[in-house]
Amino acid sequence: MSAMADKEAIENARVLMVGAGGIGCELLKTLVLTGFKHIHVIDMDAIEVSNLNRQFLFRKRHVGQSKAQVAREAVLRFRPDVDIVAHHANVKSPQFNVEYFQQFNLVLNGLDNLDARRHVNRLCLAADVPLVESGTTGYLGQVTVHMKGRTECYECQPKPAPKTYPVCTITSTPSKPVHCIVWAKDLPFLKLFGDKSLSNDLDIRSSGADSAAEQEEASFFDLQDGESSKAYATRVFDRLFGENIDIALKNEGAWKERRKPTPVYLANIWSSEEKYDENGADHGYENGHENGSANEDKPKDVRAPLSATALLGLKNPQEIWSVKDNARVFLETVRLFLEKRKEEIGSLTFDKDDQLAVEFVTAAANLRASSFGIPMQTMFDVKGIAGNIIHAIATTNAIIAGLIVLEALKLLGKDRGACRMTYCLEHASRKLLLMPCEMDVPNPKCYVCSQTPLVLEVNTKTVTLRDVVEKIARKKLAASFPTIMQGYNVLCETGDDIDKHSAAIYEAKLDTKLDALTPVPIVNGVEITIEDLQQEFSCIVHVKHRDEFSEEEEADQMRLGGLELLTATAPVDSKETDAAPKATSVDVQTASLDEDLVMLDGQNAVGMKRKLEEEGQEPTQKRLKT
Ligand SMILES: Nc1ncnc2c1ncn2[C@@H]1O[C@H](COP(=O)(O)OP(=O)(O)OP(=O)(O)O)[C@@H](O)[C@H]1O
Numbered sequence: 362m363s364a365m366a367d368k369e370a371i372e373n374a375r376v377l378m379v380g381a382g383g384i385g386c387e388l389l390k391t392l393v394l395t396g397f398k399h400i401h402v403i404d405m406d407a408i409e410v411s412n413l414n415r416q417f418l419f420r421k422r423h424v425g426q427s428k429a430q431v432a433r434e435a436v437l438r439f440r441p442d443v444d445i446v447a448h449h450a451n452v453k454s455p456q457f458n459v460e461y462f463q464q465f466n467l468v469l470n471g472l473d474n475l476d477a478r479r480h481v482n483r484l485c486l487a488a489d490v491p492l493v494e495s496g497t498t499g500y501l502g503q504v505t506v507h508m509k510g511r512t513e514c515y516e517c518q519p520k521p522a523p524k525t526y527p528v529c530t531i532t533s534t535p536s537k538p539v540h541c542i543v544w545a546k547d548l549p550f551l552k553l554f555g556d557k558s559l560s561n562d563l564d565i566r567s568s569g570a571d572s573a574a575e576q577e578e579a580s581f582f583d584l585q586d587g588e589s590s591k592a593y594a595t596r597v598f599d600r601l602f603g604e605n606i607d608i609a610l611k612n613e614g615a616w617k618e619r620r621k622p623t624p625v626y627l628a629n630i631w632s633s634e635e636k637y638d639e640n641g642a643d644h645g646y647e648n649g650h651e652n653g654s655a656n657e658d659k660p661k662d663v664r665a666p667l668s669a670t671a672l673l674g675l676k677n678p679q680e681i682w683s684v685k686d687n688a689r690v691f692l693e694t695v696r697l698f699l700e701k702r703k704e705e706i707g708s709l710t711f712d713k714d715d716q717l718a719v720e721f722v723t724a725a726a727n728l729r730a731s732s733f734g735i736p737m738q739t740m741f742d743v744k745g746i747a748g749n750i751i752h753a754i755a756t757t758n759a760i761i762a763g764l765i766v767l768e769a770l771k772l773l774g775k776d777r778g779a780c781r782m783t784y785c786l787e788h789a790s791r792k793l794l795l796m797p798c799e800m801d802v803p804n805p806k807c808y809v810c811s812q813t814p815l816v817l818e819v820n821t822k823t824v825t826l827r828d829v830v831e832k833i834a835r836k837k838l839a840a841s842f843p844t845i846m847q848g849y850n851v852l853c854e855t856g857d858d859i860d861k862h863s864a865a866i867y868e869a870k871l872d873t874k875l876d877a878l879t880p881v882p883i884v885n886g887v888e889i890t891i892e893d894l895q896q897e898f899s900c901i902v903h904v905k906h907r908d909e910f911s912e913e914e915e916a917d918q919m920r921l922g923g924l925e926l927l928t929a930t931a932p933v934d935s936k937e938t939d940a941a942p943k944a945t946s947v948d949v950q951t952a953s954l955d956e957d958l959v960m961l962d963g964q965n966a967v968g969m970k971r972k973l974e975e976e977g978q979e980p981t982q983k984r985l986k987t
């Protein structure tokens with residue numbers, strides 16, 4: 362214990378805790394019980410019913426309120442003398458800049474996504490504040506410690522890519538339930554209820570190349586003037602599961618080696634006597650739900666959610682529905698979205714906690730599955746696969762929170778060398794469930810903490826500045842507000858504080874091809890700098906023109922990697938690229954601790970932390986220390 366901080370150091374320490382969810386609630390409690398007295402908490406979310414089983418600082422009456430604020434109030438009830446500042450905000454917002462981070466002795470993360478973790482990593486590096494990072498997945502968990510210049514940063518090792526599937530598997534040749542679930546979530550759900558102006562990789566193949574067909578496809582999913590929701594649902598149903606399959610069947614070559622799908626039209630599902638009874642469902646709706654007496658006395662947020670399955674009497678989420686029931690659920694969910702959640706249409710994205718969305722995706726995925734002869738799934742399973750859920754375990758969160766505090770005590774104490782990264786395992790290995798490992802030194806090839814340049818192979822004749830901003834600066838390099846420079850020329854700057862005049866100038870350049878940019882065209886051999894001022898992140902990128910790309914990279918016509926790309930010649934075999942741009946990302950149940958990891962294509966993956974599950978849960982590549 363000699364390496365640990367003493368009472369005074371703990372009481373004087375200023376700590377920032379990011380995330381007040383599963384780990385965060387445990388962490389805040391353990392921090393104050395350990396004696397910490399000055400804590401800032403940042404969380405952008407409101408409390409949901411589904412959080413209550415493990416986020417024990419929250420109660421049913423808090424549903425809908427800020428997690429950060431309620432967590433603060435809950436803790437103050439048993440430790441009133443602690444100074445806690447709660448921020449109901451995104452940690453990426455500009456108020457949390459380097460100066461803000463500099464006021465803390467420690468930053469402790471209890472986050473659930475890569476994007477926010479990368480952002481905090483950069484601010485901790487810029488502010489030179491140690492970061493304790495954490496994550497859990499079911500029984501598995503890990504805590505790592507990051508000290509600028511001394512240990513690797515959070516981004517020193519490329520992260521495993523999310524499981525992805527080729528676009529054509531999703532749009533044309535599904536063979537597994539997960540392909541149908543991804544299709545339902547990324548295609549019909551977004552076309553019907555999402556932002557139609559957003560382009561989607563899946564559109565390319567589904568609507569064919571010519572723009573007239575694309576136009577027709579886009580407007581097909583609009584509700585026509587005077588069209589009833591029932592008529593709309595029926596029209597969309599036949600298009601998605603009937604006509605589109607018939608069109609696909611015309612491409613006979615595609616089915617030589619594969620089982621042909623069978624179109625599903627509503628007319629084939631019910632016989633003429635047995636038409637879909639929309640009134641039956643309506644009746645149930647009025648009596649049992651939103652307007653019904655069962656919910657009348659309850660506060661708004663604890664009411665039963667709007668649900669097609671409840672109306673249709675499909676009570677068991679672990680039961681596989683018949684094709685007919687899937688059709689009824691599909692029609693009913695569309696009707697309910699149109700009639701009861703009209704104001705959200707056009708802006709919805711899939712959310713696993715949205716009951717109606719899960720019902721829609723289950724029905725659409727199963728109808729597609731039945732067409733392709735793929736086993737249908739229960740709503741429970743679809744929710745898990747579509748929402749990337751490995752059920753959280755409160756005990757793992759509590760153990761991880763305890764380990765975070767232990768590392769915090771070491772960081773505040775005299776001997777920072779005593780810090781460890783620790784894995785929490787499901788099954789004991791060498792009689793240990795907690796596996797401490799020595800931390801690695803910074804990776805000299807890390808473009809974040811070692812500022813190693815990167816190489817962008819790109820077709821400078823076809824790729825626009827906007828592509829570079831969105832797909833490279835934001836998506837791959839995790840810049841929240843990217844600036845792109847060539848020498849002293851600012852090509853593009855983003856952020857809330859840009860004046861209108863400059864913003865208009867940058868906007869006008871965004872759709873220009875790289876080789877036509879002024880004053881300096883971005884062509885082979887040019888060097889650009891990608892920066893994020895808030896993160897104090899800056900990265901030099903060598904541009905290397907290439908005309909041809911592997912099949913996987915063809916859609917983006919870009920590939921970002923390390924300096925080794927400068928000497929590489931031929932397009933790299935698609936199998937070697939981990940973050941295939943033309944694939945659609947999929948949430949799978951085998952996700953690693955980070956739910957949405959990405960890895961730079963071609964970046965040196967030596968020493969990469971492999972997923973625990975892939976390793977039989979033994980971090981064998983690490984030097985063990987107890
Ligand atoms: N950019 C961000 N800024 C602030 N808070 C964030 C950010 N990203 C994630 N968080 C917070 O991190 C917490 C992570 O907690 P947790 O993993 O338990 O997720 P959850 O959303 O509470 O639960 P679940 O995902 O299982 O429904 C959440 O409360 C979330 O709001």
Ligand SMILES: [Zn+2]
Nearest residue numbers: 514517807810
């Ligand atoms: Zn690094």
